[in-house]
Amino acid sequence: MARPLVLEAPPAVRPRFEAVFLRRLFRRRLVIVGALLIAGVFMVSLFAPVLAPQGYDDQDLLKRLRPPSPAHALGTDMLGRDLLARIVWGARISLMVGALAVSISLPTGSLLGLLSGFYGGNTDRVIMGLMDVKLAFPGILLALAVVAALGPGLYQVMIAVGVNQIPAFARLVRGSVLSVRKHEYVDAARALGARDVRIMLQHILPNVIAPVVVLATLDVGTAILASAGLSFLGLGAQPPLPDWGGMINQGRAFLRTAWWVGVFPGFAIMLTVLGFNLMGDGLRDALDPRLRT
Amino acid sequence: MWAYVVRKLIAAVPVLLGAALLAFLILHLSPGDPARLVAGEQAFEEDVEMIRRQLGLDRPFLVQYGRFLGSVLHGELGRSIRTGRSVRDEIGARFPYTMELAVTSLILSVAIGVVAGILAATRPNTAYDYGATLGALAGVSTPTFWLGLLLMLAFSYYLGWLPASGRGGPLWTWEGVQAMIMPAIALGTPSAAIIARLTRSSLLEVMRQDYVRTARSKGLIERVVINHHALRNALIPVVTVVGLRLGVLLGGAVITEQVFAWPGIGTLIVTAISSRDYPMVQGAILVVAFSFVTVNLGVDLLYALVDPRIRYEE
Numbered sequence: 001m002a003r004p005l006v007l008e009a010p011p012a013v014r015p016r017f018e019a020v021f022l023r024r025l026f027r028r029r030l031v032i033v034g035a036l037l038i039a040g041v042f043m044v045s046l047f048a049p050v051l052a053p054q055g056y057d058d059q060d061l062l063k064r065l066r067p068p069s070p071a072h073a074l075g076t077d078m079l080g081r082d083l084l085a086r087i088v089w090g091a092r093i094s095l096m097v098g099a100l101a102v103s104i105s106l107p108t109g110s111l112l113g114l115l116s117g118f119y120g121g122n123t124d125r126v127i128m129g130l131m132d133v134k135l136a137f138p139g140i141l142l143a144l145a146v147v148a149a150l151g152p153g154l155y156q157v158m159i160a161v162g163v164n165q166i167p168a169f170a171r172l173v174r175g176s177v178l179s180v181r182k183h184e185y186v187d188a189a190r191a192l193g194a195r196d197v198r199i200m201l202q203h204i205l206p207n208v209i210a211p212v213v214v215l216a217t218l219d220v221g222t223a224i225l226a227s228a229g230l231s232f233l234g235l236g237a238q239p240p241l242p243d244w245g246g247m248i249n250q251g252r253a254f255l256r257t258a259w260w261v262g263v264f265p266g267f268a269i270m271l272t273v274l275g276f277n278l279m280g281d282g283l284r285d286a287l288d289p290r291l292r293t
Numbered sequence: 294m295w296a297y298v299v300r301k302l303i304a305a306v307p308v309l310l311g312a313a314l315l316a317f318l319i320l321h322l323s324p325g326d327p328a329r330l331v332a333g334e335q336a337f338e339e340d341v342e343m344i345r346r347q348l349g350l351d352r353p354f355l356v357q358y359g360r361f362l363g364s365v366l367h368g369e370l371g372r373s374i375r376t377g378r379s380v381r382d383e384i385g386a387r388f389p390y391t392m393e394l395a396v397t398s399l400i401l402s403v404a405i406g407v408v409a410g411i412l413a414a415t416r417p418n419t420a421y422d423y424g425a426t427l428g429a430l431a432g433v434s435t436p437t438f439w440l441g442l443l444l445m446l447a448f449s450y451y452l453g454w455l456p457a458s459g460r461g462g463p464l465w466t467w468e469g470v471q472a473m474i475m476p477a478i479a480l481g482t483p484s485a486a487i488i489a490r491l492t493r494s495s496l497l498e499v500m501r502q503d504y505v506r507t508a509r510s511k512g513l514i515e516r517v518v519i520n521h522h523a524l525r526n527a528l529i530p531v532v533t534v535v536g537l538r539l540g541v542l543l544g545g546a547v548i549t550e551q552v553f554a555w556p557g558i559g560t561l562i563v564t565a566i567s568s569r570d571y572p573m574v575q576g577a578i579l580v581v582a583f584s585f586v587t588v589n590l591g592v593d594l595l596y597a598l599v600d601p602r603i604r605y606e607e
Contacts, residue, residue: 138544
């Protein structure tokens with residue numbers, strides 16, 4: 001069987017793309033801050049069993065609502081549970097929500113965008129029409145509808161948040177595909193007899209992936225924020241799971257007497273989301289300096 | 294212009310149908326028998342059957358959706374399972390408060406965002422610019438409900454300057470203004486941050502254009518160059534985002550209202566979801582979605598009026 005002619009890349013004379021990219025990425029100090037924040041949350045969630053002073057649901061009713069002290073660095077909540085321990089364990093939930101939501105939105109949205117941009121015509125009209133319908137109403141409404149139908153819970157929230165972000169990926173990928181598909185290497189692949197699937201996956205997808213990475217990074221932050229909001233409404237992870245949004249909701253009742261219960265988990269959310277936002281911004285600037293904000 | 298208006302109106306129809314379908318599906322995607330869900334756990338079998346017939350749940354799916362659409366078009370949203378009152382009346386009584394909160398925080402966030410963005414763009418790479426950029430990043434990363442609690446802690450519990458919750462009264466009274474300050478700031482902060490970033494980048498972009506250089510080389514002072522030549526063009530993308538933000542704020546109000554016990558539609562939705570009050574959930578979601586679509590439509594038309602180029606695109 002004749003194999004298509006493969007041209008080897010010329011020997012590297014310029015610095016490799018990766019090296020240039022990484023240097024450009026980490027030249028900005030804020031990106032380093034973002035990377036450190038993300039790495040920090042990852043480490044905390046990975047080593048939660050070691051880092052947490054106790055289990056997330058270890059109650060001590062004699063030590064309810066204690067202020068921060070050497071024994072309980074961030075104080076205790078209304079059931080005498082150590083807040084630091086709950087926040088540390090909660091990192092796992094937050095990262096899981098972010099990762100799962102993106103693992104729904106990224107592949108689905110990218111596939112829809114790829115099909116839409118590649119085939120155009122009616123395929124494009126139907127897919128983009130559906131995406132426009134979704135984009136035309138506030139994300140939280142869809143999430144509320146999903147929770148109203150399926151009942152409150154962590155997984156329902158992840159699905160709702162993930163589905164909500166599909167149109168963003170679809171639109172982004174479609175736009176990139178439209179510009180990439182006009183290139184000559186796509187015509188060349190077609191002339192060599194490559195099938196649609198091969199052209200899409202081997203020739204188009206690698207060239208549209210950069211903005212997708214940026215969106216995915218920003219999206220993890222958005223998903224964490226959105227799910228925290230739903231948990232705050234009591235519709236997300238159910239007690240005793242140490243969900244940061246849910247913890248703020250519990251702390252609300254004791255704001256006047258024990259502010260630490262509601263205040264500390266909020267810092268955890270803010271720093272985590274900030275990390276992903278800084279990283280996403282940095283990636284965007286490094287991948288495409290023209291888009292610099 | 295009229296062709297554009299008609300095109301936009303037609304484009305809104307599938308969106309509205311989609312919103313109605315979503316609201317309709319809530320009851321049908323819930324695990325369990327819809328009639329039983331509406332009747333309640335302890336209802337007798339005969340009552341469940343009666344409700345099934347009354348609501349037409351024994352009819353084919355498409356017939357049900359058609360009937361649902363028909364009643365929605367007549368403004369009939371059913372009765373609340375929990376209170377027995379008309380859903381339309383309950384929502385009608387509360388929706389203005391949500392709108393009031395969303396619009397106030399939009400105005401606030403536009404004012405703060407645009408001014409901060411201009412200041413940052415006209416002083417690039419200064420401490421001010423970095424401060425505004427970092428502030429904007431923190432603004433989009435902060436959960437609004439948490440910010441609300443922090444404000445409440447500071448200004449109600451420690452300083453005692455503002456009421457912690459509730460709507461103090463109409464906005465033209467001092468009590469009304471006081472009660473509005475914290476919810477509007479909490480809800481509007483992410484929007485202000487986004488608008489500030491956009492204004493900054495858009496203005497920086499415009500400042501590099503030839504006509505700005507021409508204006509400068511004519512010898513105009515910097516303030517005139519910015520106000521008369523740069524800003525007008527820089528604010529065009531900002532206007533689009535402002536329209537979209539109102540929708541986001543309407544949705545976000547659901548959470549902020551919960552923090553401040555604001556008597557709007559958000560509190561209604563959350564209570565309805567936890568008490569499985571399906572007609573109320575459906576009605577509220579429909580109303581918010583419809584107003585979102587209407588607002589966006591209005592913004593599109595306004596935008597086309599301001600910038601004639603838009604009408605001829607597509």
